[in-house]
């Protein structure tokens with residue numbers, strides 16, 4: 001029996017994708033299908049004075065036009081957020097279609113449903129909406145000004161929450177006593193996740209059975225069902241609702257959340273008693289998919305004379321956009337402030353975060369969610385401190401790392417890191433990049449006027465979200481356990497049910513590897529089922545690098561139950577005591593004898609229990625729920641080298657080395673793929689991407705014409721190394737690999753560019769480091785940072 | 799309505815379409831060939847890439863009527879005889895896909911490259927694919943997948959020669 005654990009097994013899901021047989025939501029066609037086109041606000045902030053739907057309704061082929069008021073009148077409520085940050089957090093209503101006022105460009109106002117897509121689009125243009133435009137606010141810092149326009153009626157400011165973590169007084173005292181304080185003001189700009197599959201939803205109400213099926217491009221179908229039935233549409237009975245997330249073309253966080261279109265398609269389908277499909281045009285995605293990041297921060301890092309970090313003080317204003325999306329309050333708080341210790345022993349940390357409403361698209365989790373923002377801040381300020389103190393950036397990091405014998409380690413910002421070997425990862429990355437050689441090459445190049453730089457990023461992340469008790473105390477309105485099921489069929493074939501969802505991560509392979517390994521059966525005898533609430537008992541979906549650490553652990557628990565029961569049956573058949581029976585490579589054996597029974601025979605016996613142990617139920621089908629004890633803490637060091645063209649400002653990444661410790665690895669091929677993709681997204685934020693609004697709230701980056709993501713010729717090949725420190729508290733020893741690349745790479749690239757330019761007086765360039773910004777910095781003479789076209793706010797306001 | 803006749807994956811299809819119908823919508827909605835995807839509305843993502851008379855085009859940027867009388871190959875036509883095309887095999891062997899949404903377009907774009915350049919360098923592969931966005935893989939393994947296919951196709955050509 002091959003050992004499936006740790007082996008680069010080719011993905012079982014690939015066949016359908018490479019042959020064009022994937023089945024994404026928009027590929028689904030149902031009899032009697034109708035098509036929804038949503039009329040969206042072109043104003044960032046306006047009162048809706050009147051809506052005239054009559055012309056649209058008169059168009060041939062139009063079945064109905066609905067407004068927000070129609071939905072509210074029919075019992076549809078506001079879409080809630082899933083997290084609370086303190087009792088004082090403001091949660092203004094978020095109706096699936098706007099009622100009374102629109103709050104951002106792209107806010108839905110009405111929906112036209114027609115027998116075909118083109119007719120729906122044509123008719124949508126006939127919906128007449130009379131607006132009273134209101135002053136808009138785009139920038140989060142500006143939104144806090146006393147005279148700023150107020151986004152939501154009924155609130156007296158745009159402040160959603162004011163949150164802090166850490167000991168403020170102790171931090172202030174330590175900072176005052178520090179030998180050196182490095183101050184860094186930064187903008188972590190707003191980005192757009194841009195999964196290549198646009199979001200899509202189909203509502204399908206069956207009037208005969210009074211059942212609703214919702215197909216949706218979602219990362220967590222169970223949570224969508226729960227939010228829909230428990231909060232948004234209380235008249236909809238949960239047991240009559242099935243949510244299916246079929247193949248999903250990437251998510252990166254943006255498909256976690258419960259979106260208005262899911263409610264609209266579900267509700268309209270019941271109204272019309274026909275299936276209703278909506279698929280976003282890309283330009284629609286830009287103004288409706290939750291955006292990511294968008295922080296404006298000040299960081300102060302205090303160090304003593306030897307370079308020991310003594311205090312970190314952070315103030316952040318986080319732009320939440322117009323509404324609170326599902327995870328939005330958690331991202332700039334619990335998933336950000338708690339990570340500000342990084343890999344360092346900084347004894348005193350205090351962070352204050354103000355969450356602010358603006359007339360922009362809601363901001364929520366985007367790959368890494370809070371942790372990239374924390375890592376960017378920490379790794380940039382540490383890098384600047386090294387430069388200011390004249391210390392080698394690798395050595396400053398090394399000096400301050402939490403040491404392997406200090407785990408479990410309690411940080412001053414509420415987490416207990418379970419394990420780690422930070423110096424090991426740094427050393428391996430230094431060796432891979434050839435640090436000394438590069439420094440020599442850099443010095444030589446500089447003599448010839450060439451600008452080379454090297455950047456570091458030593459990151460930590462808290463993954464495997466999450467221990468329910470901990471997140472409950474932090475304000476989550478749900479638990480974050482996971483379910484796993486193992487159904488052994490009479491022929492010994494196995495179905496695996498997981499509440500996580502794969503949208504590129506390869507669960508159908510990785511989870512099958514675990515089950516095949518544990519049961520000693522061929523991989524092709526295992527089928528992984530996910531993404532359907534009618535088949536999987538419950539689940540919390542996939543995000544926060546949780547699938548393997550939490551979902552995989554639930555599967556391990558279910559496997560234990562299956563093996564226990566199978567052992568009882570085997571012992572009975574072998575006429576031996578249970579404790580004398582061992583299970584090796586798919587065969588039960590009486591220890592020290594050649595009396596055996598295969599797993600397949602045991603499975604058959606379970607379903608044909610003619611000769612069966614007393615008191616044992618027939619069947620071999622077990623479920624388990626797993627609630628993790630702690631987060632997992634992947635970490636690593638990434639190092640990249642860049643060359644900056646002084647004439648054009650173009651940054652070219654020469655080499656990119658990543659050493660990640662994600663714990664035990666089930667499928668190294670898949671893990672490396674996750675790291676590659678993660679790096680690319682982080683590089684995208686560093687060099688290319690940024691969602692830009694003008695001061696009236698009009699998005700200037702509304703399509704791929706003006707929002708730049710990395711293309712194949714923008715990136716190098718990556719050099720990926722691993723270190724393995726198993727997670728001590730889950731049965732697989734795994735930590736999660738989905739976000740590591742993104743968390744590390746943004747700071748890594750910016751640090752490299754600044755390293756290339758620091759001798760020219762440039763200590764920072766605001767992201768994205770476009771050729772124009774780099775060129776301007778280089779030609780500003782002296783204080784490059786000041787002249788580098790710094791945006792006013794996190795949204796990169798033009 | 800305009801009457802068109804298009805050969806898709808070797809099979810002739812006659813249809814009456816609105817003149818504004820895009821080729822990609824014709825493939826997906828009239829013929830049910832949903833392997834060709836739509837990722838954008840500005841001709842930038844390449845998810846819709848197919849071959850028109852043997853050259854790769856973005857099917858969202860061609861009207862169905864422009865393909866009248868011509869021949870189209872989609873991802874479904876790449877393994878029509880049941881055997882995977884070396885590129886399809888390469889994407890699987892080298893983990894060149896994650897969510898799979900960009901994959902059909904990538905394969906069609908890469909097939910065009912390999913027809914004209916059987917032994918491309920990494921830089922040439924990256925350049926040839928710069929009209930296709932992938933948000934999942936960081937392109938690293940897509941490059942490996944194309945290299946795998948190029949190798950395999952060269953070997954096959956040698957055997958046949």
Ligand code: FES
Nearest residue numbers: 841842843844858
């Ligand atoms: S759909 Fe994006 S280029 Fe055709």
Ligand code: FES
Nearest residue numbers: 896900932933934
């Ligand atoms: S594999 Fe997901 S976009 Fe390329």
